[in-house]
Amino acid sequence: NAGVTQTPKFQVLKTGQSMTLQCAQDMNHEYMSWYRQDPGMGLRLIHYSVGAGITDQGEVPNGYNVSRSTTEDFPLRLLSAAPSQTSVYFCASSYSTGAGNTIYFGEGSWLTVV
Amino acid sequence: RKEVEQDPGPFNVPEGATVAFNCTYSNSASQSFFWYRQDCRKEPKLLMSVYSSGNEDGRFTAQLNRASQYISLLIRDSKLSDSATYLCVVNRNLLDSNYQLIWGAGTKLIIKP
Numbered sequence: 001n002a003g004v005t006q007t008p009k010f011q012v013l014k015t016g017q018s019m020t021l022q023c024a025q026d027m028n029h030e031y032m033s034w035y036r037q038d039p040g041m042g043l044r045l046i047h048y049s050v051g052a053g054i055t056d057q058g059e060v061p062n063g064y065n066v067s068r069s070t071t072e073d074f075p076l077r078l079l080s081a082a083p084s085q086t087s088v089y090f091c092a093s094s095y096s097t098g099a100g101n102t103i104y105f106g107e108g109s110w111l112t113v114v
Numbered sequence: 115r116k117e118v119e120q121d122p123g124p125f126n127v128p129e130g131a132t133v134a135f136n137c138t139y140s141n142s143a144s145q146s147f148f149w150y151r152q153d154c155r156k157e158p159k160l161l162m163s164v165y166s167s168g169n170e171d172g173r174f175t176a177q178l179n180r181a182s183q184y185i186s187l188l189i190r191d192s193k194l195s196d197s198a199t200y201l202c203v204v205n206r207n208l209l210d211s212n213y214q215l216i217w218g219a220g221t222k223l224i225i226k227p
Contacts, residue, residue, distance in 0.1 A: 098212070100210075
C-alpha cells in the first residue's frame with residue numbers, strides 16, 4: 001500500500017542551491033501534481049501533469065521545473081533555491097483530472113532555504 | 115475577497131459535543147466541493163465530497179448552500195481523534211478538473227477530553 005511516495009522528508013538548502021524532490025505513485029494514476037503549503041494559506045498548485053510526457057504550470061510555477069517521463073514518477077526541481085521557497089511540499093495524484101477524483105497525497109517534504 | 119475563506123479557528127470543543135464550521139466561496143460557477151482533513155504535520159486526506167442535496171457519512175454531515183455560496187461541515191458526537199485541520203476545497207470554474215481546485219487555508223479543530 002505505498003500510494004504516493006515522496007523524498008526527502010526534510011531538507012535544508014542554502015540560497016542558490018538546486019535540488020530535486022522525488023515523487024512516485026504506484027496506483028497507475030494519470031494525474032500528478034505538486035503543491036506547496038504555507039502558513040495561513042491554502043495549498044497552491046505549482047505544476048501538474050495529465051499523463052506521461054505532458055506537464056503544465058499551476059498557480060505558482062516560478063522557480064520550479066517538472067518532468068513526467070513515466071506514469072509513475074513526477075520529480076520537482078528547484079532551480080536556484082530562494083528563502084521564499086521555504087515551505088512544505090506535497091506531491092499528489094489522482095486517477096484522472098476530473099474534480100470528482102480523490103486526490104492522494106504523499107507525506108510531504110519540509111524544505112528550509114537559508 | 116479570497117476565493118475560498120475559512121475561519122482559521124481554533125475551535126476548542128469538548129468531547130461529545132457537536133461542532134459546525136462553514137466555508138465561503140466567491141465563484142458562483144463552482145461545481146465541485148470537498149472537505150479534506152489534515153492532521154498535524156501530515157498530508158491532507160479526503161473526508162467527503164459535498165453534494166447539492168447534502169450528504170452524511172456517519173457523524174459527519176456536509177451541506178451546500180448555493181444561494182449564499184458556502185459549504186458547511188457538521189460533526190456530531192465529536193471524538194478526540196477528530197482533532198485536525200479541515201480544509202475546504204472548491205473548483206475554480208466550470209472546467210471541473212483537479213488542477214482548477216482552490217484550497218482553503220483550513221479550520222483547526224481541537225477536541226478536549
